[in-house]
Amino acid sequence: MPYIDIQNDLPGIRGLMAFSPHTAEPMGLLANALLHHSDGLLAAERELIAAHVSYLNDCFYCQHSHAEIACYYLDGDRQLVDQVRTGDDQAAISPKLKALLRVAAKVQQGGKAVQPADIELSRKEGATDKEIHDTVLIAAAFCMFNRYVDGLGATTPADLGSYPPRAKQVAENGYGPHIFSTSQPAGPSVKPL
Template identity: 45%
Template structure:
């Protein structure tokens, strides 16, 4: 049961932004800007960072929904998502993305531990300022979303099918503020 009364049957972040749409609007805009707008990282790579951080925060709703979005966007290579969650260092992804996931993981644990060496390693694999900036901000943003969703104990679906549907929506229309059912 959620800690405050929320729209019945509506899961996770969607129930919260229906509860307070004025704060929901910038929250959805931030997700759209960071995960879909122009960036040197592809939307699939950015969803992978969001998934990895949510997984480390043990936020089942965010981890499952963003994993589903990442699978949708990786398309033929959708298997990469679970390999990354299992052990990203041995997953079939670029060295640059591995170095960025290391940075994201440190931001999730304690951001002060992002070291000059972590950043130098990412740069040695071709990461630029924007790659590094966006990785840190996506990781920090998901530390917010995960805490918001779990801190109010929102509804978390258990069926994979519910997340597959969300992932397809996130992969096609992106982050559009949901409206309360009339």
């Protein structure tokens, strides 16, 4: 149960956003600008960065929410998504994305943990300035979202089968007030991990 009375029983950040729609609006716009397009980094790559940072911040709701969205984009390749989410070096992803995930993990520790060598490696693997920028801001933004969710003790569904329907809703419609103002998606439960 959340630490404050949010006057609704929506899960995770959805419940907090319904409690505070005026702050939810720019947060939704930010999430859309960072995650819900493939201009430069692919939408799947963006969600993988978000899932990995949320894993490092030990935020159950966010890591599984964004892993499921990545999974939706990657045709259900949950094994790959789980490898990336948990930082498995053997994951079959591009060297560029690996280098950017390293940068994201440094940002999770703190801005000053990012070293010129981390940036150089990303650039050597083909990352543009814009992709490096987006990686840093996605990682930083999830250091906000994760703290918002866990810092207020938001309701976290333990049933992993409840995550894919919400993921599909976001993947298809983007982020924004609809995630808390419309009826919550329900769908067939998938086998828990």
